[in-house]
Amino acid sequence: MDGPYLAAVDIGGTKITVSIANISGILVKLYRPVQLEGDNLAVPAQVDFLVGHACEQIGIERDEITALGVSTCGPFGIRDGELVLVAPNLCGGLANERGIIPNDWTEIPLQRELSRIYNKIHIENDGISAVTAERMFGAGKGEDNVVYITWSTGIGSGAYVNGRLIRGKNGNAPHIGHIYLVDDGPRCGCGNFGDMEALASGVAIARDYKSRVTAVDMTSEDVTAEGVTGGSVTAEDVFNLFRKGDPEAKSVITNAARYFARGLVSINAILDTRVFIIGGSVFMNNRHILLPLVKEEFCKSFPALSKDVEFRPSALDSYLGDLAALCLVMPDDWGRQWQEKRPWEFAPESIVLSTNSTLK
Amino acid sequence: MDGPYLAAVDIGGTKITVSIANISGILVKLYRPVQLEGDNLAVPAQVDFLVGHACEQIGIERDEITALGVSTCGPFGIRDGELVLVAPNLCGGLANERGIIPNDWTEIPLQRELSRIYNKIHIENDGISAVTAERMFGAGKGEDNVVYITWSTGIGSGAYVNGRLIRGKNGNAPHIGHIYLVDDGPRCGCGNFGDMEALASGVAIARDYKSRVTAVDMTSEDVTAEGVTGGSVTAEDVFNLFRKGDPEAKSVITNAARYFARGLVSINAILDTRVFIIGGSVFMNNRHILLPLVKEEFCKSFPALSKDVEFRPSALDSYLGDLAALCLVMPDDWGRQWQEKRPWEFAPESIVLSTNSTLK
Numbered sequence: 218m219d220g221p222y223l224a225a226v227d228i229g230g231t232k233i234t235v236s237i238a239n240i241s242g243i244l245v246k247l248y249r250p251v252q253l254e255g256d257n258l259a260v261p262a263q264v265d266f267l268v269g270h271a272c273e274q275i276g277i278e279r280d281e282i283t284a285l286g287v288s289t290c291g292p293f294g295i296r297d298g299e300l301v302l303v304a305p306n307l308c309g310g311l312a313n314e315r316g317i318i319p320n321d322w323t324e325i326p327l328q329r330e331l332s333r334i335y336n337k338i339h340i341e342n343d344g345i346s347a348v349t350a351e352r353m354f355g356a357g358k359g360e361d362n363v364v365y366i367t368w369s370t371g372i373g374s375g376a377y378v379n380g381r382l383i384r385g386k387n388g389n390a391p392h393i394g395h396i397y398l399v400d401d402g403p404r405c406g407c408g409n410f411g412d413m414e415a416l417a418s419g420v421a422i423a424r425d426y427k428s429r430v431t432a433v434d435m436t437s438e439d440v441t442a443e444g445v446t447g448g449s450v451t452a453e454d455v456f457n458l459f460r461k462g463d464p465e466a467k468s469v470i471t472n473a474a475r476y477f478a479r480g481l482v483s484i485n486a487i488l489d490t491r492v493f494i495i496g497g498s499v500f501m502n503n504r505h506i507l508l509p510l511v512k513e514e515f516c517k518s519f520p521a522l523s524k525d526v527e528f529r530p531s532a533l534d535s536y537l538g539d540l541a542a543l544c545l546v547m548p549d550d551w552g553r554q555w556q557e558k559r560p561w562e563f564a565p566e567s568i569v570l571s572t573n574s575t576l577k
Numbered sequence: 578m579d580g581p582y583l584a585a586v587d588i589g590g591t592k593i594t595v596s597i598a599n600i601s602g603i604l605v606k607l608y609r610p611v612q613l614e615g616d617n618l619a620v621p622a623q624v625d626f627l628v629g630h631a632c633e634q635i636g637i638e639r640d641e642i643t644a645l646g647v648s649t650c651g652p653f654g655i656r657d658g659e660l661v662l663v664a665p666n667l668c669g670g671l672a673n674e675r676g677i678i679p680n681d682w683t684e685i686p687l688q689r690e691l692s693r694i695y696n697k698i699h700i701e702n703d704g705i706s707a708v709t710a711e712r713m714f715g716a717g718k719g720e721d722n723v724v725y726i727t728w729s730t731g732i733g734s735g736a737y738v739n740g741r742l743i744r745g746k747n748g749n750a751p752h753i754g755h756i757y758l759v760d761d762g763p764r765c766g767c768g769n770f771g772d773m774e775a776l777a778s779g780v781a782i783a784r785d786y787k788s789r790v791t792a793v794d795m796t797s798e799d800v801t802a803e804g805v806t807g808g809s810v811t812a813e814d815v816f817n818l819f820r821k822g823d824p825e826a827k828s829v830i831t832n833a834a835r836y837f838a839r840g841l842v843s844i845n846a847i848l849d850t851r852v853f854i855i856g857g858s859v860f861m862n863n864r865h866i867l868l869p870l871v872k873e874e875f876c877k878s879f880p881a882l883s884k885d886v887e888f889r890p891s892a893l894d895s896y897l898g899d900l901a902a903l904c905l906v907m908p909d910d911w912g913r914q915w916q917e918k919r920p921w922e923f924a925p926e927s928i929v930l931s932t933n934s935t936l937k
Binding site for chain 2: 304311361378379381385389392396400409482486488525
């Protein structure tokens with residue numbers, strides 16, 4: 218297998234994924250749960266460990282990697298001219314509830330640490346890299362005004378306006394999950410009360426359902442049948458209950474879809490977009506339920522702004538993480554070849570590493 | 578007085594203002610209440626009438642005008658590739674309450690009509706043209722991430738992100754007045770319930786105060802002393818009552834400032850800006866009351882996004898309307914000279930025309 222090789226790194230709140238590709242396609246992909254112990258260099262160290270491990274798998278040296286594309290959860294800050302992660306889901310020192318995240322970090326010097334090892338790196342918020350990938354390879358081709366939104370555990374987004382990616386002063390545009398939608402309302406992981414993520418994310422759906430069922434009937438048979446006992450209920454559980462006709466699940470999901478749509482009204486008022494691409498597990502697994510609800514609420518708003526807006530599901534879906542990170546560093550000729558051949562569809566199975574795998 | 582001459586047109590919900598300038602400064606300025614009777618060509622006809630009248634005042638012919646910069650209330654739509662106004666405060670056919678606006682227009686073909694008369698025109702939403710002027714001549718000089726917001730009868734805005742003006746598909750970005758802030762809430766002129774304009778604009782402040790006083794004590798001496806009788810109360814009346822210690826006025830204004838700040842949190846989450854410039858009569862006349870309230874609420878939100886954001890009052894204030902329209906068509910060398918000499922500060926007094934002045 219010939220180079221040049223690119224590494225794609227996807228840092229989320231629960232796992233870090235690394236892929237290596239050459240122009241023919243994705244050669245290896247592996248991931249591991251993110252470890253949040255130790256000092257604030259732990260995350261860049263895990264990235265480097267995974268890249269090294271991926272190189273070993275395909276028999277190349279780390280220095281054969283031409284460039285590293287990094288797509289990561291945010292937000293970002295700037296420290297001494299370099300990008301740092303100030304993400305409350307990674308940094309215990311920023312989290313609202315102390316003790317859940319086992320560290321006291323207030324920032325992660327991701328750019329400084331990775332640029333010590335790799336010559337060429339490009340780090341972007343995962344919403345920004347996702348919209349770049351959807352516009353290059355997926356549902357946003359040829360669109361100058363397009364917003365990608367991930368509807369998953371959390372809610373994030375990226376946007377092109379008039380053919381240009383918007384990044385903002387620290388690369389945090391557009392952090393749609395943290396716009397306000399109600400006056401009070403539930404608390405978000407970021408500390409806001411009543412923002413979009415607190416009202417419509419997968420976490421919000423599960424929490425809302427759980428709080429209602431606990432209040433109404435803790436020992437309901439319907440609920441225990443879906444594995445809601447023991448204090449754990451997932452958004453997917455709530456969608457399954459919806460499909461079985463559970464009225465409480467229907468109410469919770471209708472509410473969440475309504476808030477999601479009202480968030481889209483706000484971002485559309487600000488960006489005057491033409492296409493919303495929606496991805497993420499909450500949406501992609503349940504889009505036949507969610508899309509009609511979202512459209513219905515969206516169309517109730519100011520017609521001069523809401524008409525002529527189109528909604529599309531993510532075209533890259535499960536490939537989006539890899540492609541989002543890769544497209545940040547992919548040369549143009551390579552990009553054109555991939556647009557034709559779509560080699561990501563033939564990527565090998567992911568290798569899953571346990572948290573016990575040794576850091577070098 | 579030598580040419581070339583530029584005309585600046587500012588179309589608002591209540592009046593149309595026209596100025597003519599050459600490189601030395603603004604030569605004449607006049608305005609007239611906007612007339613909303615007749616067919617949907619009435620507004621472009623009034624613009625042309627006012628330009629003609631302004632030309633007469635300084636003894637030039639209409640065809641000596643090199644270019645026309647038009648700053649107007651929106652939103653905009655596109656019809657046959659040309660910009661049309663789809664503004665509910667001008668078009669009776671779009672207004673929620675029928676009969677208040679004396680026409681049934683659903684759009685105004687502004688670009689088509691004006692380009693029949695003038696060779697070079699540039700039309701922008703008044704928020705977009707205002708941020709352009711503040712960045713060229715005012716409080717936004719040298720800023721790559723800057724949002725201008727007018728806090729007046731209504732609420733509008735314009736934004737640069739990473740040094741570029743954002744316009745969106747129809748030139749409506751960022752229509753901040755129509756982002757949702759609460760679940761239900763009062764109805765906006767646009768038809769939305771609970772958006773920023775319905776909660777924080779000058780109209781909202783007056784309406785909120787009036788509804789509370791009517792409910793509590795319709796014949797209060799304090800209120801009649803401020804001219805609130807007869808069903809009319811203005812936002813300025815409410816601020817005057819605030820200054821006299823009226824607790825109801827204090828509550829109304831504190832609420833409005835809180836919603837305004839929460840709107841800024843949302844636009845900042847989406848654009849990741851560095852500087853907010855705030856203008857408009859509600860803010861500029863009362864900024865010592867409003868700015869501390871806005872900052873206090875803004876800083877309660879997600880610190881990773883809200884820190885390092887600066888608030889500045891408009892530096893152009895009463896000159897902003899002229900400069901906003903002019904800067905759309907101003908040549909670079911002219912702009913540089915104006916940055917140095919600030920000739921707008923020596924503009925002649927406005928000529929006010931009555932609605933009886935004859936259309937040619």
